[in-house]
Amino acid sequence: MIRSIAGQTVHVNEEGFLTASEEWTREIAEEIAREEGIAELTPAHWKVIEWCRAHAVNGRSPTLRQITEGTGISTKEMFALFPKGPAKKVARIAGLGKPEGCV
């Protein structure tokens, strides 16, 4: 599927995840974040987003446990930054695929 986000045309799947991470921009992240109910991306949000983009495997975002272990940001903090399903939310905002794995 093709949709327009922040004035750019990007490829997304049926769940709204970008399928080509190179099409991602910071403006796209900000718009998807607003769709997810996050009014403003703070430096703490960006730290997670950037870490996930740097550690994506085959275009898939890391799992929540990988994020907390890799960034040192606690599980509690992750749920506060990205309420209701942090890993999936970060994946969408970061223009990556849904994380795979049970932990």
Added chain:
Amino acid sequence: MGEDTRKMAFICSKGTLDMAYPALVMGWAALGNGVDVTIFFTFWGLDIIRKSRQDHLEIAPVGNTSMKVSMMGVHADNVGIPNLVGVLPGMTALATKLMKDKMRALGVPPVSEYLQMLVDGGAKLYACKLSVDMMGLKKEDLVDGVIDIVTASDFIDMTEGAQIIFI
């Protein structure tokens, strides 16, 4: 949480290692999908939230028809561990160690750490009053993440509208 939030409630009634993980894995997955999670620990399931027990859960090979020698890395899916061998001292410890090693290799955290992750993610934990009384336990015997010791009736009240999973 809004009224439209999906709710799931898990009832943990078993205290063996293989019965502790399903609620942890599914509860964690539910939290990861924005679902409201409540877990009620009853009977042997209390071991999962007992400070002294939670990292010492075991799995016994005796009477376990699914436990084959393939657990030990031997490729023979239908060759079992005879019950007569399973009763030997140390066999439960061995089976437990093998399962824990396999989980660790997959990056699965120990029960205490996994449960804390769920608490940090917003899961609400409750202990069953009848079971707590039966086993002579007190609130301080349970991990800090446990909100309260409640009756079955309280649990039914607080999980109205939730999907209930009994383990």
